[in-house]
Amino acid sequence: MRWAGVILEPKDTLISVRNLTMGYGNGVVVRDVSFDISEGDIFAILGRSGCGKTTLFKAIIGLLNPIEGEVFIDGDKVLPVLEGGSERVLRKIGVLFQSGALFSSMTVAENLAFPLRQYTSLPEELIEKIITMRLSEVGLEHAARMLPSELSGGMQKRAALARAMVLDPKILFFDEPSAGLDPVTSAELDNMILKINETLGTTIVLVTHELPSIFKIVQRAVMLDPEEKTVIADGKPSDLRKSQDSRVRDFFTRLGSEE
Amino acid sequence: MKEDFSVTREEKAFDRLRLVISGKIWMNNADTVRRTLIEQVQSEPLKNIVVDLKDVEYFDSSGAAILSEINLLCKELGNTLKLSNVPPRIQSLLDLMEYRPVESKGILHPPEQPNIIEQFGEGALAFAENARNIVTFIGAAAAGFVGDMLRPRKLRWDDLGKLIERSGSDAIPIVTILSFLTGGVLAFQAAIQLRKFGANIFVADLVSLSIFLEMGPLITAMIVSGRSGAAFAAQIGTMQVTEEIDALRIMGIDPIRYLVIPRILAIALIMPCLTLIAGIVGMAGGCFVAFLYLDLTPTAYFDQVQKVLEVSDVLKGLTKSFAYGIEIAMIGCQRGFQVRGGAESVGNATTSAVVTCIFVITVTDAVFSVIFYYLPSIGS
Numbered sequence: 340m341r342w343a344g345v346i347l348e349p350k351d352t353l354i355s356v357r358n359l360t361m362g363y364g365n366g367v368v369v370r371d372v373s374f375d376i377s378e379g380d381i382f383a384i385l386g387r388s389g390c391g392k393t394t395l396f397k398a399i400i401g402l403l404n405p406i407e408g409e410v411f412i413d414g415d416k417v418l419p420v421l422e423g424g425s426e427r428v429l430r431k432i433g434v435l436f437q438s439g440a441l442f443s444s445m446t447v448a449e450n451l452a453f454p455l456r457q458y459t460s461l462p463e464e465l466i467e468k469i470i471t472m473r474l475s476e477v478g479l480e481h482a483a484r485m486l487p488s489e490l491s492g493g494m495q496k497r498a499a500l501a502r503a504m505v506l507d508p509k510i511l512f513f514d515e516p517s518a519g520l521d522p523v524t525s526a527e528l529d530n531m532i533l534k535i536n537e538t539l540g541t542t543i544v545l546v547t548h549e550l551p552s553i554f555k556i557v558q559r560a561v562m563l564d565p566e567e568k569t570v571i572a573d574g575k576p577s578d579l580r581k582s583q584d585s586r587v588r589d590f591f592t593r594l595g596s597e598e
Numbered sequence: 599m600k601e602d603f604s605v606t607r608e609e610k611a612f613d614r615l616r617l618v619i620s621g622k623i624w625m626n627n628a629d630t631v632r633r634t635l636i637e638q639v640q641s642e643p644l645k646n647i648v649v650d651l652k653d654v655e656y657f658d659s660s661g662a663a664i665l666s667e668i669n670l671l672c673k674e675l676g677n678t679l680k681l682s683n684v685p686p687r688i689q690s691l692l693d694l695m696e697y698r699p700v701e702s703k704g705i706l707h708p709p710e711q712p713n714i715i716e717q718f719g720e721g722a723l724a725f726a727e728n729a730r731n732i733v734t735f736i737g738a739a740a741a742g743f744v745g746d747m748l749r750p751r752k753l754r755w756d757d758l759g760k761l762i763e764r765s766g767s768d769a770i771p772i773v774t775i776l777s778f779l780t781g782g783v784l785a786f787q788a789a790i791q792l793r794k795f796g797a798n799i800f801v802a803d804l805v806s807l808s809i810f811l812e813m814g815p816l817i818t819a820m821i822v823s824g825r826s827g828a829a830f831a832a833q834i835g836t837m838q839v840t841e842e843i844d845a846l847r848i849m850g851i852d853p854i855r856y857l858v859i860p861r862i863l864a865i866a867l868i869m870p871c872l873t874l875i876a877g878i879v880g881m882a883g884g885c886f887v888a889f890l891y892l893d894l895t896p897t898a899y900f901d902q903v904q905k906v907l908e909v910s911d912v913l914k915g916l917t918k919s920f921a922y923g924i925e926i927a928m929i930g931c932q933r934g935f936q937v938r939g940g941a942e943s944v945g946n947a948t949t950s951a952v953v954t955c956i957f958v959i960t961v962t963d964a965v966f967s968v969i970f971y972y973l974p975s976i977g978s
Contacts, residue, residue, distance in 0.1 A: 443942050443943075444941070444942040446706075446708075449706060452706055455625075458625075459625045459626075461625060461628055461629060461660060462629050463706070465632060466706070467702040467703065467705045468664075468666055468700075469659055469660060469662075469663040470702070470705060471700055471702035472662060472663055472666060472695040472700065472702075473695065476694055476695050476696055484705070484708070484709060486939070487940065488940050488943075504659075506625070507658040507659050534694065535694070538687075538690035538693070538694050539687075539691060540687075
């Protein structure tokens with residue numbers, strides 16, 4: 340049975356990454372990566388700066404063409420967005436970009452209305468209602484008529500989250516959601532992600548290196564390494580922290596030394 | 599098409615209406631569900647309405663929006679609305695979306711425009727502000743220029759070289775093509791008339807004088823406005839958005855001296871060069887058409903040019919183009935510095951830079967015409 344855009348069978352594989360190799364020009368950035376993401380999981384792609392997290396992330400959502408390999412989302416192959424992508428896949432995903440990527444020429448409300456008008460034939464009254472409810476969900480009902488440039492960084496992130504969620508996607512992708520946010524706003528965003536995941540069962544895929552976020556919300560993670568150019572660890576953050584591999588342990592012990 | 603939902607009416611008492619919804623309430627059928635429910639609620643006023651959701655198989659945010667709208671409608675009609683048998687997942691979604699009878703009308707419409715007097719006042723203020731900014735900018739640029747001239751070692755010579763290459767050398771092909779065509783077209787149009795009088799040779803007078811005095815400087819200025827004026831506005835505008843200009847200021851570097859002076863110098867230097875190229879190539883274009891269409895030999899054509907075209911005519915054209923160059927660079931940079939906000943503002947600045955350049959260049963051209971007319975000593 341489907342509820343709020345999510346199928347409730349326990350832990351089916353929703354995203355499948357198969358032998359993915361990515362790169363720019365002749366240089367390979369990520370080599371031969373394979374993993375599955377289960378339905379309803381909060382999954383993170385981790386690693387140090389320059390390890391190819393964002394490249395892998397963009398390949399999963401179809402923004403970059405892989406050199407080799409394939410990605411499947413809910414059984415459908417992810418096609419390159421530059422060549423039109425697959426509407427079936429695009430309807431199932433919502434993406435929160437690192438900078439929010441709100442359209443600067445539109446008000447916050449118009450930003451949310453845009454995907455609704457593109458993908459549905461809902462009457463304007465209902466679109467207005469959905470937008471109002473989505474904005475109140477992220478605490479921005481007062482900012483509906485404001486332009487993105489009039490919002491603070493945290494507000495822009497929340498508005499972008501509301502836009503990413505407006506079509507009830509099965510999967511929400513977040514590219515470094517905490518980047519540029521203060522710890523309190525960052526924690527609020529983490530809570531919001533958890534709430535969405537718990538109440539709607541939405542699968543969440545994050546790219547992050549914020550350790551507090553990782554330990555608070557992430558259920559499973561893969562870690563990329565800039566030298567190996569591939570996945571060097573896969574598991575729960577609490578297990579990865581105790582890994583025998585010093586590269587994995589080093590990544591997590593930064594928190595240990597701060598505690 | 600078969601509906602994927604149904605609404606059943608169950609009237610328990612004269613003032614109680616129970617609406618049992620089954621099937622799906624999602625974005626694909628939201629419009630129909632909404633209209634059905636509104637119809638049901640409006641059909642018999644003054645009822646206590648209960649919406650039963652126990653048989654709903656699928657429910658998304660559009661469902662929550664419909665229930666919120668119906669709830670508001672009931673309130674307006676003096677009815678009450680209650681939800682019953684709400685499955686936990688739907689309740690979670692309703693809680694997450696803060697389900698309540700919320701007013702949302704007009705959220706997508708822009709706020710009302712102020713009245714005409716207010717708009718006029720705002721326009722006047724904006725105009726005054728713009729004028730002030732331009733005067734300040736010209737002052738700052740002049741001060742920067744003098745400063746750089748007094749201490750030329752401080753000037754960014756590397757950048758100047760690159761700018762000359764990008765705005766000057768790279769523009770030569772397009773200037774060449776356009777001026778050749780313009781010279782050709784001028785000759786062709788003149789030839790049609792001059793042939794009637796057997797005055798073929800005067801095509802050389804017409805083409806050479808008009809291309810050196812008017813068309814050459816104007817064509818070059820239009821091309822440089824479109825290429826470099828727009829580029830300066832977009833580049834400095836983006837630097838403004840990404841706080842690079844603030845970074846310069848914090849480092850104690852005056853952005854006007856760092857960014858604007860090299861650009862003004864570069865464009866002021868390349869404009870006369872490009873104009874000279876445009877003049878020579880335009881004249882060649884005229885010669886080409888005269889040779890093909892009027893049977894005029896190149897020797898005869900250039901002999902005539904030598905008789906009629908004086909060095910002062912060429913200098914007049916080059917003086918104009920030098921002034922246009924300063925204007926283009928100043929306008930492009932000033933529009934870039936005006937950018938506030940994001941992508942749209944950068945786009946507006948770029949458009950405004952090109953339009954203002956063309957306007958100012960045309961006005962300057964008129965001013966120069968008057969000056970050259972009243973000061974014949976400069977000329978002949």
